[in-house]
Amino acid sequence: MEFLESEILENKVNDILWFIGIIVSSLLLKRLLSVSLSKVLYRFIKHDKVSIHTCIEMLRKPVELFIIVLMVYFAFLYLHFPLTWNLAATLGLKLVLLKIFQCLLIFSISWILIRLVKFIALIFQERAALTETKLDDQFVPFFKDLAVVTVSIMTFFSMLGIVFKIDVVALVTGLGIGGLAIALAAKETLENLFASLMLFMDLPFVVGDNIQIDKVSGDVEKIGFRSTRLKTADGSVVTVPNRLLTAQALENMSTRQFRRAKYLIKLQQDTPSSTIQNIVSQIQEEVLAHEHIYKPEPGVTRFEGIGDGSMDIQVAYNVESNNVAILNKTREEINYIIVNIVQNNEAKFADLNNRT
Structure with a gap:
């Protein structure tokens, strides 16, 4: 048809219709596709105590973002900027859009991985709740946070290497004095991190124990990388840096028989x-x-x-x-x-x- 072969802004009508069709289809089908993909992922990690609806709710938004980013990329393959605009030469707009697409794609994949980590951690938390020991209740949140931090760091370096073509190995190797300065600036953070590792090795208390340090006492709710959360007798939540828990005398009231x-x-x-x-x-x-x-x-x-x-x-x-x-x-x-x-x-x- 002559109409489909005609041009608007140096793009054929047929290509423009394909572009619009792909965009509209992705918006209409993103929910269905995200649910279907979530169900497929659930089959590999399903657990009786965690429903498929929980999995779908956790994965739906990151999967939808991944689908939309991917479909928009394919849609733009059918179009090109008019040569008379001279945008590619003056602003490098195509390169900018490609970088944005790559960043969004890596971010969406990272988001999916983080939600999968949290879903798997939820399964292990349900299993840990069935055991008598509280040790596994303590380890699951810690390793979940560790996995989330690891995925986030990998995402950051992936963007540097893939999107901006930076030699990540040379960057890490060349930190040198700069890395030392950062370490000194983050001295307390590193102390808290090492203190949390010592807490997991020595196990002076576990989640659920009632402890007292200095003038603060309460039930341990969570042991994190930097701090430990205590719930006091009056219902308030106190956050104690982990370095204080290892540097001061600590009494575990839960070990008392009376x-x-x-x-x-x-x-x-x-x-x-x-x-x-x-x-x-x-x-x-x-x-x-x-x-x-x-x-x-x-x-x-x-x-x-x-x-x-x-x-x-x-x-x-x-x-x-x-x-x-x-x-x-x-x-x-x-x-x-x-x-x-x-x-x-x-x-x-x-x-x-x-x-x-």
């Missing part, structure tokens, strides 16, 4: 000694009978001595749990018991504010 409670009960100074003996023995009896007391080492209640305006009874017991909430709940229950015992023995607590 937590200790110790405090004084102050009675009035005119309390008879027989009453004090009854209160001491009754408190000790009630403490031993409590379900959360650590029976091998329950602790002891005794008459501590005569204080400044009071008769002091020391109450000490061990709660069979490393959970702070259980410790506090047990203390509260025993405190109520102590108040009842003191009242039943017709004794009174010392009023230290009104001493004469």
Whole structure:
């Protein structure tokens, strides 16, 4: 047909229609093609605990970008810039567009690889959740982050080598003093990185343990390259640099078989000694009978001595749990018991504010 052979801006109508058709088709079919490709990838790494819908949602956007970039490249093969514009000679527009295409293509492939890494990590996290040990729960996020960083670095150097034709080997070799300067500038970052490796080698704690360092304590949520996240008892999240975890004394509260409670009960100074003996023995009896007391080492209640305006009874017991909430709940229950015992023995607590 003569119309298809006619030209618009030095491009045949037939070629322009092919260009438009490919672009429109890619926009209309990108969702279908991305879902189909995601299903194919899922067959190689499928797992009963992770649904195919999760895989599709994770891979859909990067695969769509890959399809669009590829189809746009093929679409532009049918067109050329009018020679009268002289753009190729003055601006090198074709070269610029080619570089952009190569960057987007490498980026989309890298994005797909990163999403695959995260999907595989999700599978291993589900498997790790089925085991009793928490060690694998700690390793999976670490190696996932390591793989993501590795893919990102490879993407950066691939762009330098493929797109900008830079000799990557010579670049890395020639860093020399510049690399040393960067290392010195990133001293703390490198310290945290090496500290994280030491944490994985020594394993002073794992994800889920309750630890205390300096004045900070909480449950370990995640151990990363640079820092460790702790969730405190009040629900806030504290980020601690890993170098501090290896440089300071750290207490793993989860390794305890029990937590200790110790405090004084102050009675009035005119309390008879027989009453004090009854209160001491009754408190000790009630403490031993409590379900959360650590029976091998329950602790002891005794008459501590005569204080400044009071008769002091020391109450000490061990709660069979490393959970702070259980410790506090047990203390509260025993405190109520102590108040009842003191009242039943017709004794009174010392009023230290009104001493004469």
